[in-house]
Amino acid sequence: MTSAATPAIQFRNVSRWYGNVVAVNDVTFDVGPGVTGLLGPNGAGKSTILHIMAGLLRPSAGEVHVLGQPAWRNPNIYRHIGLVPEREAVYSFLTGRQFVELAAHLHRLPDPARAAARAIDLVDMAPAASRPTGDYSKGMKQRIKIAAALVHDPQILILDEPFNGADPRQRLQLTDLFRTMAREGRTILYSSHILEEVERLADTVLVIVAGRLAASGDFRQIRALMTDRPHTFTVRSSDDRALAAHLLAEPSIRGVALEDGVLEVRADELLAAARALPAAARQAGVTIHEVRPTDESLESVFSYLVRR
Incomplete structure (x- = not known):
């Protein structure tokens, strides 16, 4: 269907508007194998992007290809895509097993019961499979939706807030499942507002702000490119005051602060700071015990991009 060099999902200058409201504005990106996290504040356009990707919405402009084929009005792509919407799209009168078997029948699988049992086991829902989905908790409904999306063994899994309602054990189980698939x-592409989970699971991130793509790639690489924002880290040493005095003489160090026994250092360039810190320690005659970055997390990157 597509060569190994072709990305699984391709967006090219994609826009989507509703009347005078622009939900997605000239977005271009590629998504390949692995786990990609889609981040953005509420109303940023994440769900619209996922629906366009799944062929449920037509782009107002631009092109979207899935495994080399157009996404819009192309039923063939559903053989290769599993979609988990955010809303609770289950039939309350069906049992979990019946719900997943229904998805298997819609995909015209040769043995729907066997395929459903396999998918239900993947999400650890076998003990509750005979109960009506109307009696499920929110987390259980999420997992049975994921089972239905996996029943045909898709190459691409698109998830909108898949961890909603899941307890810590369920989150870990789903995280392991997605990692195995990757x-x-x-x-695997999923949207989430839980930054810690995206940081722990995703190989790459797409950050959407006001309908535009603000950044894409490994969030640590994105942070390294933020040259207009100083890097901040804390240092523990045998003599923080002496070290601070020598650090102030280093051109690459923007500032230091010693508060409550913690030495905080700000630098314009991380590599330059990495050279300056041991040099200052040697000049001060002190031993460095620990260096810890304070603003290298995904949350820090996300907050920076949203507030620009």
């Missing part, structure tokens, strides 16, 4: 060469 190692198998599948493409």
Whole structure:
């Protein structure tokens, strides 16, 4: 269907508007195998992007391809895509098993019962599979939706807030499942507002702000490119005051602060600071015990991009 060099999902100058409201504005990106996190504040356009990607919405402008094929009005792509919407799209009168088997029948699988049992086991829902989905908790509904999306063994999994309502054990189980799928060469793209989970699970991130793509790639690489924002880290040493005095003489150090026994250092360039810190320690005759970055997290990157 597509060569190994072709990204699983391709957006090219995609826009989507509703009347005078622009939900997605000239967005271009590629998504390949692995786990990609889609981040953005409420109303940023994340769900619209996912729906366009799944062929449920037509782009107002631009092109979207999935595995080399157009996404819009192309039923063939559903053989290769599993979609988990954010809303609770389950039939309350069906049992979990019946719900997943229904998805298997819609995909015309040769053995719907067997395929459903396999998918239900993947999300650890076998003990509750005979109960009506109307009796499920929110987290259980999420997992049975994921089972239905996996029943045909798709190459691409698109999830909108998949961890909603899941307890810590369920989150870990789903995280392990997505990691396993990624190692198998599948493409997992999911939106989430829980930054810690995205940081722990995603290989790359797409940050959407006001309908535009603000950044894409490994969030640590994105942070390294933020040259207009100083890097901040804390240092523990045998003599913080002496070290601080020598650091102030280093051109690459923007500032230091010693508060409550903690030495905080700000630098314009991380590499230059990495050279300056041991040099200052040698000149001061002190021993460095620990260096810890304070603003290298995904939350820091996300906050910076949203507030620009």
